[in-house]
Amino acid sequence: MQERYDPAAIERSAQADWDAQRAFVADENAPGEKFYCLSMFPYPSGRLHMGHVRNYTIGDVLSRFMRMQGRNVLQPMGWDAFGLPAENAAMANGVPPAKWTRDNIAYMKGQLKSLGLSIDWGRELATCDPDYYKWNQWLFLRMLEQGIAYKKTGVVNWDPIDQTVLANEQVIDGRGWRTGALVEKREIPMYYLRITGYAEALRGALDELPGWPERVRAMQANWIGQSYGVDVDFPYAPDTQAALGKDGALRVFTTRADTLFGVTYVAVAAEHPLALAAAARDAGIAAFVEECRRGSTMEADLATQEKRGLPTGLHVRHPLTGEPLPVFVANYVLMTYGEGAVMAVPAHDERDFEFALKYALPVRTVIASTRAAYQRVAPPWIDAYGEPGVTVDSGAFSGLASAAAVEAIAAELASRTLGAKRVQYRLRDWGISRQRYWGCPIPIIHCEACGAVPVPDADLPVRLPEDLVPDGSGNPLAKSASFLACKCPRCGADARRETDTMDTFVDSSWYFLRFTCADQQGSMVDARADYWLPVDHYIGGIEHAILHLLYARFWTRVMHDLGLVRVAEPFANLLTQGMVLNHIFHRTPASGRREYFNPLDVDLVIDAATKQATATLRKDGSLVTYEGLGTMSKSRNNGVDPNLITEKFGADTARLFMMFTAPPEQSLEWSDEGVQGANRFLRRVWKAVYDHVAAGPAGALDAAQLAPADRDLRRIAHQTLSKVRDDIGRRRVFNTAIAAVMELLNAVGRHAGDAAPARAARQEALEIAVLCLGPIVPHICHTLWQELGQREPLYRVRWRETDPAALTQEQVEIVVQVNGKLRGRISAAPGASDEELRSVALADEAVRRFLDGKEPKKVIVVRGKLVNIVI
RNA sequence: GCCGGUGUGGCGGAACUGGUAGACGCAGCAGACUCAAAAUCUGCCAUGGGUAACCAUGUGUCGGUUCGAUUCCGACCACCGGCACCA
Numbered sequence: 019m020q021e022r023y024d025p026a027a028i029e030r031s032a033q034a035d036w037d038a039q040r041a042f043v044a045d046e047n048a049p050g051e052k053f054y055c056l057s058m059f060p061y062p063s064g065r066l067h068m069g070h071v072r073n074y075t076i077g078d079v080l081s082r083f084m085r086m087q088g089r090n091v092l093q094p095m096g097w098d099a100f101g102l103p104a105e106n107a108a109m110a111n112g113v114p115p116a117k118w119t120r121d122n123i124a125y126m127k128g129q130l131k132s133l134g135l136s137i138d139w140g141r142e143l144a145t146c147d148p149d150y151y152k153w154n155q156w157l158f159l160r161m162l163e164q165g166i167a168y169k170k171t172g173v174v175n176w177d178p179i180d181q182t183v184l185a186n187e188q189v190i191d192g193r194g195w196r197t198g199a200l201v202e203k204r205e206i207p208m209y210y211l212r213i214t215g216y217a218e219a220l221r222g223a224l225d226e227l228p229g230w231p232e233r234v235r236a237m238q239a240n241w242i243g244q245s246y247g248v249d250v251d252f253p254y255a256p257d258t259q260a261a262l263g264k265d266g267a268l269r270v271f272t273t274r275a276d277t278l279f280g281v282t283y284v285a286v287a288a289e290h291p292l293a294l295a296a297a298a299r300d301a302g303i304a305a306f307v308e309e310c311r312r313g314s315t316m317e318a319d320l321a322t323q324e325k326r327g328l329p330t331g332l333h334v335r336h337p338l339t340g341e342p343l344p345v346f347v348a349n350y351v352l353m354t355y356g357e358g359a360v361m362a363v364p365a366h367d368e369r370d371f372e373f374a375l376k377y378a379l380p381v382r383t384v385i386a387s388t389r390a391a392y393q394r395v396a397p398p399w400i401d402a403y404g405e406p407g408v409t410v411d412s413g414a415f416s417g418l419a420s421a422a423a424v425e426a427i428a429a430e431l432a433s434r435t436l437g438a439k440r441v442q443y444r445l446r447d448w449g450i451s452r453q454r455y456w457g458c459p460i461p462i463i464h465c466e467a468c469g470a471v472p473v474p475d476a477d478l479p480v481r482l483p484e485d486l487v488p489d490g491s492g493n494p495l496a497k498s499a500s501f502l503a504c505k506c507p508r509c510g511a512d513a514r515r516e517t518d519t520m521d522t523f524v525d526s527s528w529y530f531l532r533f534t535c536a537d538q539q540g541s542m543v544d545a546r547a548d549y550w551l552p553v554d555h556y557i558g559g560i561e562h563a564i565l566h567l568l569y570a571r572f573w574t575r576v577m578h579d580l581g582l583v584r585v586a587e588p589f590a591n592l593l594t595q596g597m598v599l600n601h602i603f604h605r606t607p608a609s610g611r612r613e614y615f616n617p618l619d620v621d622l623v624i625d626a627a628t629k630q631a632t633a634t635l636r637k638d639g640s641l642v643t644y645e646g647l648g649t650m651s652k653s654r655n656n657g658v659d660p661n662l663i664t665e666k667f668g669a670d671t672a673r674l675f676m677m678f679t680a681p682p683e684q685s686l687e688w689s690d691e692g693v694q695g696a697n698r699f700l701r702r703v704w705k706a707v708y709d710h711v712a713a714g715p716a717g718a719l720d721a722a723q724l725a726p727a728d729r730d731l732r733r734i735a736h737q738t739l740s741k742v743r744d745d746i747g748r749r750r751v752f753n754t755a756i757a758a759v760m761e762l763l764n765a766v767g768r769h770a771g772d773a774a775p776a777r778a779a780r781q782e783a784l785e786i787a788v789l790c791l792g793p794i795v796p797h798i799c800h801t802l803w804q805e806l807g808q809r810e811p812l813y814r815v816r817w818r819e820t821d822p823a824a825l826t827q828e829q830v831e832i833v834v835q836v837n838g839k840l841r842g843r844i845s846a847a848p849g850a851s852d853e854e855l856r857s858v859a860l861a862d863e864a865v866r867r868f869l870d871g872k873e874p875k876k877v878i879v880v881r882g883k884l885v886n887i888v889i
Numbered sequence: 890g891c892c893g894g895u896g897u898g899g900c901g902g903a904a905c906u907g908g909u910a911g912a913c914g915c916a917g918c919a920g921a922c923u924c925a926a927a928a929u930c931u932g933c934c935a936u937g938g939g940u941a942a943c944c945a946u947g948u949g950u951c952g953g954u955u956c957g958a959u960u961c962c963g964a965c966c967a968c969c970g971g972c973a974c975c976a
Binding site: 058060061063098101103174175184185187188189234236237243315317320322446448449451453522523526560561562563565596599647680681683684686687691692694695702705744745748757759760761831835840843878883886887888 | 914
């Protein structure tokens with residue numbers, strides 16, 4: 019055995035062994051219960067980043083661990099290959115997105131391979147392959163037939179100079195990122211998927227996902243946002259009838275029908291028909307409506323902006339009292355939620371209260387607090403105003419508890435056909451049309467005579483031409499004569515192809531199904547999907563907790579309902595890993611644009627006393643501003659290239675650092691010293707095995723022959739075995755598992771003696787250490803396992819059973835507290851009774867000092883752990 | 890703004906079911922080896938007081954429940970993730 023740990027050579031040879039043995043090819047017919055372990059596939063941005071390394075290491079540790087538990091494991095990998103960055107790169111370099119993407123995939127695949135991941139590469143797929151996206155199109159057509167996909171108008175960001183649609187991230191402070199032009203909103207026709215039809219199913223099934231983190235389930239439930247309420251119709255007053263030229267009613271949705279008698283005005287969104295009718299008559303309103311339409315589409319902006327509105331001059335009548343109520347246009351009413359109109363109850367809703375105060379509208383108290391938190395609503399706002407209570411000043415409905423009042427008022431409205439109870443969801447339908455080139459074409463043909471005609475299945479896939487180069491001025495597909503030209507499938511006339519492509523969330527909504535049968539040409543999925551699904555463990559960033567995971571759940575349900583797959587829920591267990599952080603340094607020169615510096619080029623000193631940070635540039639010692647820790651990102655230039663680490667220390671060191679430094683769900687702070695520490699530990703493991711092996715083979719272990727020190731080592735080794743299995747297998751934490759093996763190795767270092775039983779105990783302890791580390795640092799363990807004289811390669815070895823006899827102890831330490839404070843320690847047999855523990859504790863010298871001769875009032879004994887004496 | 894999360898030594902973190910706060914590692918300090926340095930090994934390492942034994946304080950802040958709270962409850966503060974066209 020070599021004395022020096024040489025990661026480059028070891029990793030090369032271990033990977034060659036695994037390749038030669040086809041060690042990780044998944045087989046549906048292999049023995050063992052299946053285990054589908056999936057990490058979120060990467061966007062091929064060019065190079066792997068540390069978030070990927072963390073994600074894929076977690077998945078690989080689980081995969082390798084589960085193989086050792088006898089499971090039949092599938093761990094696939096692919097590429098989320100469509101998306102905006104490829105178009106941006108094309109604009110910057112003139113390279114077609116297809117070439118850029120495929121080059122990136124080739125490079126990143128090499129990087130992934132060098133990490134030693136136990137992936138079945140035979141199932142690799144890229145979402146930009148026609149073999150893959152053909153089935154996006156095929157399922158879209160099925161959804162169209164089912165009415166799940168439909169067309170309506172939607173709002174987009176429009177850059178008037180580049181004549182192009184912008185993504186939200188391309189809008190900076192209301193201006194286009196390239197042109198600086200003020201962004202406009204435009205309404206254009208788009209395809210939507212009716213995810214709202216699945217809202218109840220998606221929400222209800224969250225309760226049946228115990229393997230998901232509570233916080234993700236909560237986030238999804240809130241996103242779907244189920245609320246029970248009442249639709250209320252406010253009949254038009256004569257002025258409104260005149261303005262619209264017809265009779266009718268303004269419909270609002272409310273969860274607080276009990277406050278109906280407190281309504282003092284109604285508010286509508288800027289896009290609401292009533293607002294548009296008012297705008298047509300009044301230039302001031304038209305200007306306000308236009309201003310609201312110009313603003314951001316992002317919810318965060320809408321929610322933080324100042325609440326403003328204007329009276330439309332129109333009125334509606336209260337459905338029960340007939341009182342005329344003014345109609346306002348307000349920027350805080352969302353056209354996309356409910357009916358785009360709200361009944362305003364300033365006394366019992368904080369937003370309405372703020373608005374009414376600002377515009378001097380009446381505030382009418384109609385709820386009495388059941389805990390006497392207030393008498394009459396008056397500024398300033400307190401949260402109690404918004405709580406349910408008992409109705410007052412509500413005509414025939416006064417004196418009812420809120421819940422009862424809702425029922426009674428809903429019944430009354432229903433009897434007058436002016437309202438009905440209804441369940442409302444916050445969730446909106448999923449708009450999938452993107453006015454972009456690098457995505458999956460939507461399989462529609464526009465015919466002058468026949469309208470929008472679906473492409474026949476036989477003509478799928480609609481291929482995306484791969485030679486176009488976007489230049490920022492709109493979708494190049496719209497200028498490609500060869501792509502556009504086609505015949506109408508219905509009438510045969512010349513027609514034009516749809517140029518919108520699909521949201522890339524479509525691509526990632528079913529890739530996990532395709533991995534099970536990536537070679538299937540004849541159908542979207544086959545029976546193998548039913549064997550492997552659901553994914554037993556899905557691992558990915560917390561940033562995907564809502565959108566991707568909800569869309570994937572929805573898409574799978576649609577496939578389920580079409581009879582394509584048996585499962586309805588695709589992911590049985592979910593692990594949401596934390597972000598990888600690094601220091602951020604910048605400098606803002608007088609000229610303006612902020613410049614970021616890579617942490618590699620900066621020295622950071624933090625004064626322990628003052629906590630003052632001083633950051634200087636290495637090359638010239640000049641000062642830069644320390645911004646603190648933040649997610650590694652290109653824009654902040656604080657990424658660490660995984661290659662630098664693997665080249666210097668090896669993949670095992672990178673893997674160990676990632677797994678040891680923080681538990682998987684928490685964010686992980688990058689630390690160069692931490693990486694060196696991980697490498698140091700691997701060198702120690704190597705040396706421990708080397709020293710042992712160099713002394714010649716150890717004999718068989720005979721428990722009866724062991725000296726006390728040998729038994730201690732053996733106990734620690736078997737405790738470690740149990741702990742690591744529990745940590746990885748049940749708790750899904752790795753840092754504590756690694757810490758346990760470190761302790762075992764420290765114990766091996768302390769253990770001495772060349773007698774045969776001592777050497778046998780060390781052999782066993784080292785075998786257990788290597789076995790436990792195997793899933794985490796597979797290359798070094800692959801080699802050390804052989805050096806320890808094992809014939810079966812480690813990747814085929816089963817986990818070892820803990821020997822209960824090794825765990826027994828003659829004496830255990832019991833902690834003694836007086837009034838909850840630690841005052842002494844006693845030693846007792848593990849099975850000692852409460853009485854025995856109590857009397858030994860009371861007799862203890864240290865404890866007696868604190869008892870001060872007093873009689874204990876109470877003695878609490880936790881067997882095997884502690885005695886607490888209360889005086 | 891709304892929804893979700895996090896907060897423990899100089900630093901990353903541990904304490905799993907309410908029961909010894911600080912495992913394991915990093916950094917630091919001291920020593921051994923060395924001509925020297927690196928590497929390696931050994932010891933120390935929450936804060937304050939004390940030569941020491943030991944004592945007091947201490948898990949973001951304030952309060953509560955309990956024999957006992959990092960853990961449970963309430964209020965607050967700071968930071969992080971998501972908010973529907975980044976993926």
